[in-house]
Amino acid sequence: MSRQYPPGCPFGTHRSLEPAGSLPQPAWRLDNRPDPYDNEILVDVETLNIDAASFKQMESACGGDAAAVAALILDTVARRGKMHNPVTGSGGVLTGRVLDVGPRHPDHGRTSAGQKIATLVSLSLTPLWLDEIRSVNLETDQVEVSGRAIVFASGIYAVLPTDLPELLALAVLDVAGAPAQTARLVRPGDTVLVIGAGGKSGLLCMYEARRRAGVTGKVLGLAHSDASRLRAEDSGFADVVLQGDATRPLEILALVERSTAGALADVTINCVNVPGTEMASIMATRDGGTIYFFSMATSFTAAALGAEGIGRDVNMMVGNGYARGHAEIALNCLRESDKLRRVFEERFG
Amino acid sequence: MSRQYPPGCPFGTHRSLEPAGSLPQPAWRLDNRPDPYDNEILVDVETLNIDAASFKQMESACGGDAAAVAALILDTVARRGKMHNPVTGSGGVLTGRVLDVGPRHPDHGRTSAGQKIATLVSLSLTPLWLDEIRSVNLETDQVEVSGRAIVFASGIYAVLPTDLPELLALAVLDVAGAPAQTARLVRPGDTVLVIGAGGKSGLLCMYEARRRAGVTGKVLGLAHSDASRLRAEDSGFADVVLQGDATRPLEILALVERSTAGALADVTINCVNVPGTEMASIMATRDGGTIYFFSMATSFTAAALGAEGIGRDVNMMVGNGYARGHAEIALNCLRESDKLRRVFEERFG
Numbered sequence: 007m008s009r010q011y012p013p014g015c016p017f018g019t020h021r022s023l024e025p026a027g028s029l030p031q032p033a034w035r036l037d038n039r040p041d042p043y044d045n046e047i048l049v050d051v052e053t054l055n056i057d058a059a060s061f062k063q064m065e066s067a068c069g070g071d072a073a074a075v076a077a078l079i080l081d082t083v084a085r086r087g088k089m090h091n092p093v094t095g096s097g098g099v100l101t102g103r104v105l106d107v108g109p110r111h112p113d114h115g116r117t118s119a120g121q122k123i124a125t126l127v128s129l130s131l132t133p134l135w136l137d138e139i140r141s142v143n144l145e146t147d148q149v150e151v152s153g154r155a156i157v158f159a160s161g162i163y164a165v166l167p168t169d170l171p172e173l174l175a176l177a178v179l180d181v182a183g184a185p186a187q188t189a190r191l192v193r194p195g196d197t198v199l200v201i202g203a204g205g206k207s208g209l210l211c212m213y214e215a216r217r218r219a220g221v222t223g224k225v226l227g228l229a230h231s232d233a234s235r236l237r238a239e240d241s242g243f244a245d246v247v248l249q250g251d252a253t254r255p256l257e258i259l260a261l262v263e264r265s266t267a268g269a270l271a272d273v274t275i276n277c278v279n280v281p282g283t284e285m286a287s288i289m290a291t292r293d294g295g296t297i298y299f300f301s302m303a304t305s306f307t308a309a310a311l312g313a314e315g316i317g318r319d320v321n322m323m324v325g326n327g328y329a330r331g332h333a334e335i336a337l338n339c340l341r342e343s344d345k346l347r348r349v350f351e352e353r354f355g
Numbered sequence: 356m357s358r359q360y361p362p363g364c365p366f367g368t369h370r371s372l373e374p375a376g377s378l379p380q381p382a383w384r385l386d387n388r389p390d391p392y393d394n395e396i397l398v399d400v401e402t403l404n405i406d407a408a409s410f411k412q413m414e415s416a417c418g419g420d421a422a423a424v425a426a427l428i429l430d431t432v433a434r435r436g437k438m439h440n441p442v443t444g445s446g447g448v449l450t451g452r453v454l455d456v457g458p459r460h461p462d463h464g465r466t467s468a469g470q471k472i473a474t475l476v477s478l479s480l481t482p483l484w485l486d487e488i489r490s491v492n493l494e495t496d497q498v499e500v501s502g503r504a505i506v507f508a509s510g511i512y513a514v515l516p517t518d519l520p521e522l523l524a525l526a527v528l529d530v531a532g533a534p535a536q537t538a539r540l541v542r543p544g545d546t547v548l549v550i551g552a553g554g555k556s557g558l559l560c561m562y563e564a565r566r567r568a569g570v571t572g573k574v575l576g577l578a579h580s581d582a583s584r585l586r587a588e589d590s591g592f593a594d595v596v597l598q599g600d601a602t603r604p605l606e607i608l609a610l611v612e613r614s615t616a617g618a619l620a621d622v623t624i625n626c627v628n629v630p631g632t633e634m635a636s637i638m639a640t641r642d643g644g645t646i647y648f649f650s651m652a653t654s655f656t657a658a659a660l661g662a663e664g665i666g667r668d669v670n671m672m673v674g675n676g677y678a679r680g681h682a683e684i685a686l687n688c689l690r691e692s693d694k695l696r697r698v699f700e701e702r703f704g
Contacts, residue, residue: 314676324671
């Protein structure tokens with residue numbers, strides 16, 4: 007018996023109720039009925055990985071009571087049709103198993119019922135129907151649920167690999183855009199500076215930069231804390247690991263000048279989620295070079311006016327969390343490199 | 356009798372008094388003594404073109420009294436050594452005549468005493484010494500002064516052309532980065548969308564895009580108001596002028612789809628100083644295309660999360676007001692195009 011699928015918009019505007027027809031992220035309320043349109047994926051949801059800012063706000067509003075957090079989540083989803091925290095505006099991601107792939111979804115025939123996936127778009131735009139909340143883990147910000155969710159045709163997701171532990175895969179998928187963009191930017195022979203070298207995305211970027219820059223290139227990692235510096239050093243991906251505070255541009259400039267005989271970086275990749283690191287990124291990069299800002303703490307005006315203020319003719323790019331094939335690229339880094347996998351397992355597994 | 360010049364830092368850190376040795380923009384107070392270091396240009400200042408936000412704040416704080424604004428400017432410069440509005444954080448630019456070019460300034464021998472220049476870096480980092488304020492023009496935000504200023508080795512400025520009226524040249528120099536960056540981005544055959552097509556930078560970008568895209572390319576201009584649309588149409592630089600509200604992404608997408616047979620833009624240049632136009636820019640640009648954000652109202656996170664939210668694999672660039680040769684490129688646009696010059700004269704001359 008064949009179901010009738012109504013036709014959907016690739017961006018999911020057909021699910022927006024308030025205001026009707028708007029994009030689902032800015033919409034106040036979505037239609038969360040678990041009946042898929044012709045270009046949607048229906049997911050049997052297992053776990054919500056709530057965004058850290060959102061979880062912290064709810065935990066604090068509930069005085070640290072897990073049951074009260076569960077009630078708050080149910081209330082938000084009942085009112086908005088999505089787990090879009092009205093205070094922080096943020097969401098998170100989810101994992102679950104595919105129940106159905108609409109005939110007009112671009113992955114129809116490739117992704118199939120039973121596969122376990124993780125969404126890589128925010129819960130703030132994902133229609134979600136909750137039957138019950140099984141548990142709220144205050145340590146990991148994870149919520150075990152029974153429910154169903156919708157992934158739009160334009161919504162990115164990854165089929166979880168069967169050869170890697172799920173937590174490890176999720177840790178990598180969370181920053182999957184970083185190595186994919188690094189692979190595009192770095193050319194053989196380049197000098198690459200990775201700021202925030204000891205973090206998840208920093209380590210992945212250094213690994214990819216090392217491979218792309220090759221033996222004639224040079225990878226510099228900048229870390230702040232001792233622990234972060236040790237992780238960057240242990241990885242072996244950097245020719246030089248520098249230690250310093252990226253909010254102090256003149257000090258960073260001096261370090262990078264010394265390590266490059268004054269030539270500065272051809273490509274700088276900023277992976278440090280700390281405000282005020284734009285100027286160090288600009289000063290460390292040569293005229294004509296490129297800076298990729300992955301940090302969500304980046305200020306657009308600080309970057310634009312900073313470069314103009316010192317007359318530095320650099321290309322500055324807004325980090326795009328999505329690049330075609332990014333999930334596969336990022337997971338493959340872990341498969342290829344035992345070192346990377348070990349560092350990730352120790353720290354994030 | 357030869358002067359002794361002390362050695363200066365190219366970024367001007369030798370002028371920072373509080374905190375000592377910091378970059379001059381974030382510094383609270385600069386050393387504004389009009390004795391140049393070996394890599395500085397000393398300028399006989401004629402006019403301060405105060406930034407609109409700063410001027411408005413001062414005018415309002417002074418109840419619209421020009422004499423009180425003058426006193427406030429003198430007070431700020433006396434306290435900070437620069438016209439860096441402590442409330443708005445913004446500055447402006449200045450014009451004046453070169454008095455001296457230090458022997459280690461990169462333009463020593465090229466720029467010479469007596470030439471009239473405009474600074475293109477902010478007054479918020481320019482050491483300024485004021486002898487007197489001659490007049491404050493509440494209409495134009497211009498302040499006629501007698502005083503001296505310092506341009507650092509890394510500070511950008513333009514020698515004012517003798518063949519163009521000064522006000523016209525200043526209007527163009529204010530947005531000089533826009534056509535220079537457009538020239539780099541646009542390839543023959545490209546479909547280019549300019550958002551904010553009827554404004555100063557929008558018109559310059561359309562002119563440059565028209566030339567670079569060539570006869571096989573296509574230039575789309577998007578304007579909001581009727582007046583702006585008419586200016587864009589009158590220019591003749593666009594193949595199609597669209598009218599719409601760039602804060603409404605789905606409407607803009609529909610317009611651009613219709614004008615490009617669904618192919619969308621290869622390059623989108625956002626010149627509209629209005630918040631909330633990131634999503635329209637992203638949706639109007641094809642997978643693999645490039646968006647250049649000149650608007651200072653751009654939100655870094657709205658751009659980054661917006662592209663990820665709809666899985667659009669686009670390059671997004673932070674507008675850099677500086678590009679090598681940008682002043683010459685921008686002024687030349689006015690010399691080459693009578694149409695452009697006429698539109699600028701009518702509106703900004």
